[in-house]
Amino acid sequence: MRASTVVPFGPQHPVLIEPLQLKLVVEDEKVVDVVPALGYGHRGLEKGAELNDIVRNIFMAERVCGICSFIHSWCYCACIEELLGIQSPPRAEFIRLISAELTRLHSHLLFLGLLADGFGFESLFMQFWRIRERVLDLMEAISGGRVIMGNCAIGGVRKDIDQDMARAIVKEVGEIGRDLRPPIKAILEDYTVKQRTVGKGILTKEEAVKFGAVGPVARASGLRTDVRLLGEGPYGEVDFSVVVEDGCDAYARTAVHAREVFVSLDLIRQAVGKLPSGEIRTKWKGRVRGEVIKRMEQPRGEMMYYVRGNGNRTLERFKVRTPTFANLPPLLKMLPGCELADVPVIVISIDPCIACTER
Amino acid sequence: MPGMLGQVLRNLFSRPVTRNYPAEPKTPFRAARGTLMLDIDKCIVCGACEKACPAGAIEVKPKEHLYKYDPYSCIVCGNCVEACPTHCFDITSEWRKPVEKMETMVWEVTRSKERARRTS
Ligand code: SF4
Ligand code: SF4
Numbered sequence: 245m246r247a248s249t250v251v252p253f254g255p256q257h258p259v260l261i262e263p264l265q266l267k268l269v270v271e272d273e274k275v276v277d278v279v280p281a282l283g284y285g286h287r288g289l290e291k292g293a294e295l296n297d298i299v300r301n302i303f304m305a306e307r308v309c310g311i312c313s314f315i316h317s318w319c320y321c322a323c324i325e326e327l328l329g330i331q332s333p334p335r336a337e338f339i340r341l342i343s344a345e346l347t348r349l350h351s352h353l354l355f356l357g358l359l360a361d362g363f364g365f366e367s368l369f370m371q372f373w374r375i376r377e378r379v380l381d382l383m384e385a386i387s388g389g390r391v392i393m394g395n396c397a398i399g400g401v402r403k404d405i406d407q408d409m410a411r412a413i414v415k416e417v418g419e420i421g422r423d424l425r426p427p428i429k430a431i432l433e434d435y436t437v438k439q440r441t442v443g444k445g446i447l448t449k450e451e452a453v454k455f456g457a458v459g460p461v462a463r464a465s466g467l468r469t470d471v472r473l474l475g476e477g478p479y480g481e482v483d484f485s486v487v488v489e490d491g492c493d494a495y496a497r498t499a500v501h502a503r504e505v506f507v508s509l510d511l512i513r514q515a516v517g518k519l520p521s522g523e524i525r526t527k528w529k530g531r532v533r534g535e536v537i538k539r540m541e542q543p544r545g546e547m548m549y550y551v552r553g554n555g556n557r558t559l560e561r562f563k564v565r566t567p568t569f570a571n572l573p574p575l576l577k578m579l580p581g582c583e584l585a586d587v588p589v590i591v592i593s594i595d596p597c598i599a600c601t602e603r
Numbered sequence: 604m605p606g607m608l609g610q611v612l613r614n615l616f617s618r619p620v621t622r623n624y625p626a627e628p629k630t631p632f633r634a635a636r637g638t639l640m641l642d643i644d645k646c647i648v649c650g651a652c653e654k655a656c657p658a659g660a661i662e663v664k665p666k667e668h669l670y671k672y673d674p675y676s677c678i679v680c681g682n683c684v685e686a687c688p689t690h691c692f693d694i695t696s697e698w699r700k701p702v703e704k705m706e707t708m709v710w711e712v713t714r715s716k717e718r719a720r721r722t723s
Contacts, residue, residue, distance in 0.1 A: 403634060
């Protein structure tokens with residue numbers, strides 16, 4: 245029998261931007277088993293949200309994740325709107341869609357950059373992040389916040405998009421799309437990138453279903469799953485196709501992210517074109533009573549919110565299931581059997597977000 | 604790597620995308636939430652901003668005639684701007700400058716009724 249060694253991967257590791265620990269049981273250079281250790285980033289957000297009033301919770305929800313922040317506040321506001329029985333105006337819904345897709349765009353560019361950085365392709369990492377900076381500028385120009393937009397409010401949004409801004413968004417989105425082609429071509433076609441990603445971290449379609457993969461991880465294993473497809477809210481009024489790949493490996497996951505970037509750009513363009521006129525905020529009053537579950541598609545996959553109120557100033561229960569939480573079991577399935585040197589790339593390929601997983 | 608060659612050459616002969624900070628500071632966007640400004644003279648010491656603040660940056664003590672604002676806890680969310688009945692707050696797009704010492708701002712305030720009584 246070969247001797248096995250336990251190698252701790254993380255919580256601090258050059259490729260990890262967040263504290264995740266994986267105890268890798270290795271035999272020679274081969275990983276045979278993985279034991280995750282979570283809890284380094286727990287902030288007690290769910291409990292905190294039960295102590296705050298419902299308006300202050302928007303800001304709390306937005307900070308569940310530092311990357312897909314806007315969609316968290318949107319989902320929270322949608323839950324409260326449903327409990328209050330109000331509807332946000334169509335213009336607000338479209339502004340929410342634009343903000344959400346910008347969030348997805350910058351999150352995917354972050355992922356592509358980090359993946360390139362994960363296998364030492366620093367130059368490509370810089371190319372992606374340079375373009376990502378322009379997306380962040382766009383977010384700041386729209387809402388006032390570079391990453392945490394703080395734009396969502398119960399019953400609508402707080403900042404409107406005027407004519408000039410709409411034109412600027414369309415122009416910038418076009419340019420970003422054009423400038424993204426060379427780095428995306430590089431990450432999809434480069435020999436070095438393929439050497440490091442093709443055939444690494446296999447998750448078959450059956451395993452993806454069995455382990456409950458969501459988002460790009462599931463779509464890269466051939467599953468056509470996307471909460472946006474349900475057509476809730478403004479997503480019912482725009483055309484888009486879901487990117488699905490059959491490779492089941494780290495390369496397929498990269499390709500899903502890379503192609504979704506263009507879907508998001510197109511969605512923003514469509515939404516700006518269809519922006520209805522009118523109010524951006526519905527007035528509301530009262531307290532929340534009852535319970536509601538909502539799902540939304542984050543850049544990393546499906547997210548679920550559960551909110552229960554009992555007529556008090558605060559909520560009775562607030563629960564968030566974030567996409568990385570669902571994608572960790574598939575990750576533990578991908579790792580055994582791989583080489584130790586491939587672990588960073590495979591871990592990054594699921595686009596892990598540990599802070600929001602632990603909340 | 605060869606796929607990146609064109610881009611690399613373009614980068615080599617183009618201007619840097621970074622700014623020569625601090626000699627060339629960034630012009631803030633109009634909508635940017637930079638600094639929260641407070642016009643304390645308009646304040647009626649109602650405490651609505653304290654209730655609205657998610658970061659606990661504001662403390663209103665009507666009995667002690669004190670109004671405290673900690674700009675370093677403030678996340679410039681703008682919730683107090685919406686909550687204040689007398690529009691005391693404004694958010695400017697300029698970011699706060701770095702400081703050597705973090706200090707809570709304290710003002711002496713009086714409730715409008717008392718103020719009216721005092722002046723009459
Ligand atoms: S801007 Fe937000 S964090 Fe700052 S004082 Fe106002 S409510 Fe509090
Ligand atoms: S909400 Fe406005 S008026 Fe009321 S205490 Fe705060 S600053 Fe003063």
